[in-house]
Amino acid sequence: MIRKELCKIISQEEIAKDIFELTVxxxxxxxxxxxxxxxxxxxxxxxxxxxxxxxxxxxxxxLNSQFTMIYRKEGKGTTLLAEKSQGMLLDILGPxxxxxxxxxxxxxxxxxxxxxxxxxxxxxxxxxxxxxKGVKVIHVHGFQTVSAVFYEKEFLKNGETYITTxxxxxxxxxxxxxxxxxxxxxxLYTCGPxxxxxxxxxxxxxxxxxxxxxxxxxxxxxxCFACVCKTSNELVDISYKKVCSDGPVFRAGxxxx
Amino acid sequence: MSKLNLELPGLxxxxxxxxxSGCFGFGKEYSQFYDLSKLGAIMIKATTVEPRFGNPTPRxxxxxxxxxxxxxxxxPGLEKVMSNELPWLxxxxxxxxxxxxxxxxxxxxxxxRSISKAPNVHALELNISCPNVKTGGIAFGxxxxxxxxLTRKVKDVSEVPVYVKLSPNxxxxxxxxxxxxxxxxxxxxxxxxxxxxxxDIKTGKPILSNRTGGLSGPAIKPVALRxxxxxxxxxxxxxxxMGGIESAExxxxxxxxxxxxxxxxxxxxVDPFVCPTIIEELxxxxxxxGFEHISECRGRSWRENGQLTHHRA
Numbered sequence: 001m002i003r004k005e006l007c008k009i010i011s012q013e014e015i016a017k018d019i020f021e022l023t024v025x026x027x028x029x030x031x032x033x034x035x036x037x038x039x040x041x042x043x044x045x046x047x048x049x050x051x052x053x054x055x056x057x058x059x060x061x062x063l064n065s066q067f068t069m070i071y072r073k074e075g076k077g078t079t080l081l082a083e084k085s086q087g088m089l090l091d092i093l094g095p096x097x098x099x100x101x102x103x104x105x106x107x108x109x110x111x112x113x114x115x116x117x118x119x120x121x122x123x124x125x126x127x128x129x130x131x132x133k134g135v136k137v138i139h140v141h142g143f144q145t146v147s148a149v150f151y152e153k154e155f156l157k158n159g160e161t162y163i164t165t166x167x168x169x170x171x172x173x174x175x176x177x178x179x180x181x182x183x184x185x186x187x188l189y190t191c192g193p194x195x196x197x198x199x200x201x202x203x204x205x206x207x208x209x210x211x212x213x214x215x216x217x218x219x220x221x222x223x224c225f226a227c228v229c230k231t232s233n234e235l236v237d238i239s240y241k242k243v244c245s246d247g248p249v250f251r252a253g254x255x256x257x
Numbered sequence: 258m259s260k261l262n263l264e265l266p267g268l269x270x271x272x273x274x275x276x277x278s279g280c281f282g283f284g285k286e287y288s289q290f291y292d293l294s295k296l297g298a299i300m301i302k303a304t305t306v307e308p309r310f311g312n313p314t315p316r317x318x319x320x321x322x323x324x325x326x327x328x329x330x331x332x333p334g335l336e337k338v339m340s341n342e343l344p345w346l347x348x349x350x351x352x353x354x355x356x357x358x359x360x361x362x363x364x365x366x367x368x369x370r371s372i373s374k375a376p377n378v379h380a381l382e383l384n385i386s387c388p389n390v391k392t393g394g395i396a397f398g399x400x401x402x403x404x405x406x407l408t409r410k411v412k413d414v415s416e417v418p419v420y421v422k423l424s425p426n427x428x429x430x431x432x433x434x435x436x437x438x439x440x441x442x443x444x445x446x447x448x449x450x451x452x453x454x455x456x457d458i459k460t461g462k463p464i465l466s467n468r469t470g471g472l473s474g475p476a477i478k479p480v481a482l483r484x485x486x487x488x489x490x491x492x493x494x495x496x497x498x499m500g501g502i503e504s505a506e507x508x509x510x511x512x513x514x515x516x517x518x519x520x521x522x523x524x525x526x527v528d529p530f531v532c533p534t535i536i537e538e539l540x541x542x543x544x545x546x547g548f549e550h551i552s553e554c555r556g557r558s559w560r561e562n563g564q565l566t567h568h569r570a
C-alpha cells in the first residue's frame with residue numbers, strides 16, 4: 001500500500017561530489033516489496049518547487065524502520081533537499097512502482113548489476129537481497145569522473161565490483177559496456193542513462209535483462225500520463241506503459257527505450 | 258445538516274469539490290488513497306472516439322508555482338471508456354462528468370451521444386480548449402461562433418446537461434461564455450490551462466517535446482478568479498471553477514468570484530489526499546467566516562453591499 005507520511009530525517013551526508021545519502025525513519029518501510037521502488041518527496045510546503053521529486057530507495061531496514069536514498073543535487077528541488085538536516089520532517093509518498101524481480105535468479109546463479117551514475121543507488125538494495133539469497137553478484141558501475149564515484153566499498157562487500165569513468169580518472173577508462181563484455185552471468189539488472197540501457201538491451205537480447213527507467217514525472221502514481229513509454233507491441237501502436245506505476249523496472253524488450 | 262450540498266444542472270453534489278479532468282485519470286489510482294464516494298463528482302480524463310497515445314515525452318515541465326503539461330489527450334478511446342472505466346467507477350456513489358474531446362465536430366457528437374447514455378455519467382464537459390492537440394480542441398475554443406455551433410450540436414444528442422470548458426487563451430472570455438450559453442450550454446467549467454513554454458538552460462530548446470504546454474497550478478489562480486468574476490456576472494448558467502485550487506480558502510475565493518462548484522487539478526499530484534482534505538476543512542472554514550452554507554459565498558465579490566441574495570444561476 002502507498003502511504004503519505006511525514007518522515008524524520010535520521011542523517012544526511014554528501015558522499016561524493018553533489019551526491020547525497022539521506023536516511024529517514026518511516027513506517028512505509030513495511031510496505032516496500034522489492035528493491036528498485038521509489039518514493040515521491042515533497043521537499044517543501046512552499047509552492048516552488050511545486051511538484052514532488054521521485055527518488056529511488058537505495059536500502060531499507062525494517063528492524064529500525066529506516067530507509068536510505070541517494071540522489072544527485074542538480075536542480076531546484078534536490079538543491080533544497082540537500083539543505084535539510086537531521087531531525088527535520090519530510091513529506092514522503094511511497095513506496096511507488098514495481099522494483100527488480102529478485103525471484104528471476106536462483107541460489108548459485110550469477111547476477112550482473114550494472115549502474116550508470118545516479119542509477120547506481122537502487123542496485124544496492126538489490127545486491128543485498130541477492131546476496132542474502134545465495135546469488136553471486138558482480139557489479140559494474142560507470143561514472144563521469146572520480147569525484148562522482150560512490151558506494152564502491154559497500155558493493156565490494158557483496159562481490160566483485162568494477163568501476164569505469166568516462167575520463168579515466170578512476171577505474172577503467174570508458175563505459176560499463178567495455179567491462180561487461182568480458183563477464184559471464186545468468187541475469188542482468190541495470191539502472192542508468194537511456195543510452196546505456198539501450199546499449200545493454202541491444203547487446204544482450206539473448207539474456208535475461210531487467211532495466212529501470214527514468215522519466216519526468218507528475219503525480220508518480222499513474223494518474224497524469226506524464227511518464228508513459230510505448231510498448232514493443234508493434235501491432236497495437238497506442239499500447240503504452242507508465243514508468244511510475246507499471247515500472248520503473250521493465251523486462252528488456254517490454255518497452256521502447 | 259450539510260453546509261456543502263449543492264444542486265447544479267444534472268448534478269446532485271454532496272459537496273462542491275471534484276477532481277479536474279486530466280488530473281485524476283479514471284479514478285483508479287486515487288482510489289488507493291481514499292473512498293471516491295467522498296467526492297462531489299469526478300471529471301474523468303478526456304475521451305475521444307479512437308484511442309490516443311498522446312504526445313512524445315517529456316510531457317511535463319515544472320514552473321514557479323505551477324507546471325506545464327502537454328499530454329495530448331492520451332486515452333483508451335470511447336469503446337474502452339464505456340466498457341471498462343465507467344462500469345468500474347459505478348461502484349462509487351459519485352456522479353461522473355465525462356470530458357468529451359475530438360478533432361472534428363462529428364467526433365464530439367459521436368462521443369457525446371454514446372457517453373451520455375452511461376448510467377453514472379450525469380453531465381458532459383465539452384473540451385473545446387485543450388491547447389495540446391494539433392487539430393480541433395483549441396479552434397473550437399477560440400472562435401465564439403464555432404464554439405456556439407458545436408455546443409448546439411452536442412446538446413442535440415446529449416442525454417445529460419452539457420458544461421463547456423472554456424479556454425483562457427482568448428482575448429474576450431465573456432464573449433466566448435455568452436456564445437456557448439446561446440448555443441445551449443447548461444453550465445461552464447473554467448479555466449483550462451494557459452499556453453506556456455519553458456526552455457532548457459543548456460540546449461536552449463523547449464523542455465516539452467510539444468514545445469508548448471498548458472500551465473496549471475497556483476500560478477494561474479488569479480487569472481481564473483478574474484475570468485470567473487467577469488463571466489459569472491455576464492451569463493445565467495453556473496460555473497464550475499478551476500485553476501490552482503489547493504485549499505479550502507481557495508475554494509471560498511472561487512465562490513466569491515462567482516463559481517457554483519470547483520474542481521481541483523494539479524494539487525492532486527502534489528497531495529493525493531487534497532480533495533478529501535478540502536472537503537473536511539470547508540465546513541470549519543465556513544463556520545469561521547459566518548456562513549451557514551457554501552452557496553452563500555457565491556458571487557460575493559460582485560454582489561452589492563455584500564447582500565446574501567441568491568445568485569441568479
